[in-house]
Amino acid sequence: MSQNNDPFESLNASPPAPRNAARTKALAAARAAFESEQEKSFVQTKGKNAGGRLTSIFTSLKRISIMDMRLPIGTAAIVLLVLPLGWQLYSSTALTPGDLAIQQQPAPAELESVTVNTADGLSGVAGQQAETSLVLAEPAAPMIMDAAPPPSPSVANRMVAPAPLGAAMSKSMTYAPVGQSVAPSGDTFSSVDEQRLKAVTEEPVSTFSLDVDTASYAYTRRMLEDGFLPERDAVRIEELINYFPYDYPAAESAEIPFQPSVSVYPTPWNAKTQILQIGIKGFEPVLADTKSNLVFLIDTSGSMDAPDKLPLLKRAFGLLLDQLSANDTVSIVTYAGSAGIALEPTSADNKAQIMAAIDQLYAGGGTAGAEGIELAYRLAEQAKIADGTNRVILATDGDFNVGIDDPDKLKDFISDKRGSGISLSVLGFGRGNLDDATMQALAQNGNGNASYISSFAEAKKVLVEEIGGTLHTIAKDVKVQVEFNPAQVAEYRLIGYETRALNREDFNNDAVDAGDVGAGTTVTALYEITPVGAGQIEPLRYGGAVSSDGSEEIAFLKMRYKLPDSDVSQLIEVPVKPELVYGEIADAGVDAQFAAAVAAFGQKVKSSVYGGAITWDEIKTLARAGRGVDEGGYRAEFVRLVDMAAMLKPDAK
Amino acid sequence: MHAQIMGLTAAPPPNTVSLTEALVVRARNGDPDAFAELIEDQYDAIYRTAWRWCGNRHDAEDIAQEVCVKVGGAIARFDGRSAFSSWIYRITLNAVRDWQRAGKRRGRHVDAYAEVTPSDQQPEQEEAATNSQLWDAVRTLPEKQRDAVLLVYAEELSHAEAAEIMGIKEATVSFHVHEARKTLRVLL
Numbered sequence: 001m002s003q004n005n006d007p008f009e010s011l012n013a014s015p016p017a018p019r020n021a022a023r024t025k026a027l028a029a030a031r032a033a034f035e036s037e038q039e040k041s042f043v044q045t046k047g048k049n050a051g052g053r054l055t056s057i058f059t060s061l062k063r064i065s066i067m068d069m070r071l072p073i074g075t076a077a078i079v080l081l082v083l084p085l086g087w088q089l090y091s092s093t094a095l096t097p098g099d100l101a102i103q104q105q106p107a108p109a110e111l112e113s114v115t116v117n118t119a120d121g122l123s124g125v126a127g128q129q130a131e132t133s134l135v136l137a138e139p140a141a142p143m144i145m146d147a148a149p150p151p152s153p154s155v156a157n158r159m160v161a162p163a164p165l166g167a168a169m170s171k172s173m174t175y176a177p178v179g180q181s182v183a184p185s186g187d188t189f190s191s192v193d194e195q196r197l198k199a200v201t202e203e204p205v206s207t208f209s210l211d212v213d214t215a216s217y218a219y220t221r222r223m224l225e226d227g228f229l230p231e232r233d234a235v236r237i238e239e240l241i242n243y244f245p246y247d248y249p250a251a252e253s254a255e256i257p258f259q260p261s262v263s264v265y266p267t268p269w270n271a272k273t274q275i276l277q278i279g280i281k282g283f284e285p286v287l288a289d290t291k292s293n294l295v296f297l298i299d300t301s302g303s304m305d306a307p308d309k310l311p312l313l314k315r316a317f318g319l320l321l322d323q324l325s326a327n328d329t330v331s332i333v334t335y336a337g338s339a340g341i342a343l344e345p346t347s348a349d350n351k352a353q354i355m356a357a358i359d360q361l362y363a364g365g366g367t368a369g370a371e372g373i374e375l376a377y378r379l380a381e382q383a384k385i386a387d388g389t390n391r392v393i394l395a396t397d398g399d400f401n402v403g404i405d406d407p408d409k410l411k412d413f414i415s416d417k418r419g420s421g422i423s424l425s426v427l428g429f430g431r432g433n434l435d436d437a438t439m440q441a442l443a444q445n446g447n448g449n450a451s452y453i454s455s456f457a458e459a460k461k462v463l464v465e466e467i468g469g470t471l472h473t474i475a476k477d478v479k480v481q482v483e484f485n486p487a488q489v490a491e492y493r494l495i496g497y498e499t500r501a502l503n504r505e506d507f508n509n510d511a512v513d514a515g516d517v518g519a520g521t522t523v524t525a526l527y528e529i530t531p532v533g534a535g536q537i538e539p540l541r542y543g544g545a546v547s548s549d550g551s552e553e554i555a556f557l558k559m560r561y562k563l564p565d566s567d568v569s570q571l572i573e574v575p576v577k578p579e580l581v582y583g584e585i586a587d588a589g590v591d592a593q594f595a596a597a598v599a600a601f602g603q604k605v606k607s608s609v610y611g612g613a614i615t616w617d618e619i620k621t622l623a624r625a626g627r628g629v630d631e632g633g634y635r636a637e638f639v640r641l642v643d644m645a646a647m648l649k650p651d652a653k
Numbered sequence: 654m655h656a657q658i659m660g661l662t663a664a665p666p667p668n669t670v671s672l673t674e675a676l677v678v679r680a681r682n683g684d685p686d687a688f689a690e691l692i693e694d695q696y697d698a699i700y701r702t703a704w705r706w707c708g709n710r711h712d713a714e715d716i717a718q719e720v721c722v723k724v725g726g727a728i729a730r731f732d733g734r735s736a737f738s739s740w741i742y743r744i745t746l747n748a749v750r751d752w753q754r755a756g757k758r759r760g761r762h763v764d765a766y767a768e769v770t771p772s773d774q775q776p777e778q779e780e781a782a783t784n785s786q787l788w789d790a791v792r793t794l795p796e797k798q799r800d801a802v803l804l805v806y807a808e809e810l811s812h813a814e815a816a817e818i819m820g821i822k823e824a825t826v827s828f829h830v831h832e833a834r835k836t837l838r839v840l841l
Contacts (some may be wrong), residue, residue: 011705011787011788011802011803011807015701015704015713016710018710018713018717019714022714022718023700023714026714026721026722027689027693027696029718029721029722029725030688030692030718030721030722030724031685031689031692031725032722032725033721033724033725034685034692034725036726037726037729038683038685340824340827375824
């Protein structure tokens, strides 16, 4: 490195002092100039005293350039564009509970007329009521009841006995909300519809991409610990489940990097259904043999200046550094606030130098974006290693002004770079500014994972215990396809994985990107399946007979993956045979019990339309039973979290 | 030296800054005593900068005086959008540039005078002799590269501060420094 004998270092020698005479002369001249300027400013302007010369208002407007008017003009534009659009969306979408509740509750004047009128009028109102409920999709109905405010006493008094209305109202009373507080956070989440129940006869094949992110659990935990219920869209059940390590049999070699293990056991929240659990554990190479080239792209905007952001990042970085060796190179690029290279590619055994560089980081200033991301990739390119991990790690609290403003362009840029062998992972910090959807999207496009670092303990989990999974990919584009046997299974529902759904034809298309599995990570997917005969969906009248050639298999599991340096996918096929079915959840092992508990927890926190029947106590018992060895103490922590959620959102009595 | 190399902003000691700020506000409101104190504080820094850019005492003193006069005339219009020190730097750098352009027009005899006359330049030349070659090389660089190198290494500012003074992006400062290094590798 050129820093050691930099010729410029000697430039800061101090020059000879000025002569006193020159100094005095200059100061006197300055004072004179200052005073003459002051006198000048006291000279009255000519013309009318009140406002100077009369000029056209246009000339004064001309001086105001568009750049000085950004805020007012921008606000006006947003108001003009967004408000009507928002109102339009709000009033035209079916799922606006508050709006419907208003429609449902007739005006008091109308009610009075109902009570004095004949039965004819009554049935008119009842008809109206039926009409509104027809608009609603069937499973959404209880949610609407949720939001209907209890009738005010004066209205109730005036209603003598309008039977249909009264019934509806009393029903809404039982569902009355129980003082839930959803967090007033500034974090943004993209809204996704929950996976729906599907009939096997109509859609026998389910396809999705594996997801190894854990950000949602860390975020949910943080919100609950602070006494808030997280937003529904912040809770992604698959990330909750995948946060925990499970004891699946590990793969023997890097060639076949994982083996799926499958089991079927009864659903804890529904006696009629079963859970099909698919689990894999990635191959774990010896960490010392791996080589990695890591470029940290660190947000140093003013908003990072909070104890749980940049300072936490610095401490977390120290943990990571201890895991690296002379095989690895580290570089640091900052963006927003102070942009530029904070550390040129440096061998990771140069710990003092790297720590000195990270200690210098300081959050402040505006978010003057710079070419942060391009610089980071250029450094990664520069220090690229042939047979190892080349990865850019973006650490931010949600400011993604890394130099490319358009999110889609940014995604394209990242996926282009993925093609050249440099991947991207995202570490999220702090709260209030977090842009969850962008974090997810960037990591997905960059073949990396998104983790949310809420505390030092979490940093330890992501950067020490799961360092292999965070840094080293053992299989990429892992897709799962399950075909259910209509003779055995009537209905199925994938729990979570909403953001990871794939089309059926994508499974065999190697060009379609999917999730990646890091070294030693475990990934779990759960299906809730309903055996034939117990389904909720009415069978089709003209559906015809189901033929399965007499097979007793429940389903057929196919997985596709690519080895890290290959573009051709490999296929793993496993039939789900009746031998894998357990009669009791306890027989299926601790991991099954725990995964089911986490899924139930997620559904309840999310106010899902499924799984609302189980109580918090039952979830807790199940999680306790599934605690197992629990080396990191994560499962015990989850049990505490269930308590927290139970207090914030008590079970309906 | 890490802070400078890596382009990170180190917070300046707060008390002198707030003192300067208070003086600036008073001077803008027309207080001549505050201005006198302010410019006295700043004079040495202005002179030092001027010396570094032009390399001899005479020119530096003249430039410093010009800057002082300019500051006196313009302080009422200083809007506080940038740091006061950056503002001073910008005025100084502009003055240096004007001076050197005018010098080119005036021809060579001014330089010739400067070379023969003063005997009091002796000690300073000795002091500077150790790296005078480097100084000469730096001063022959293109204007932007010279400004970037001197702001970052001689004035020991961060890349961000240098960027603010030069009115360019931070990454561009890094680029200029990099280019300067390449050019100098040939010259030295």
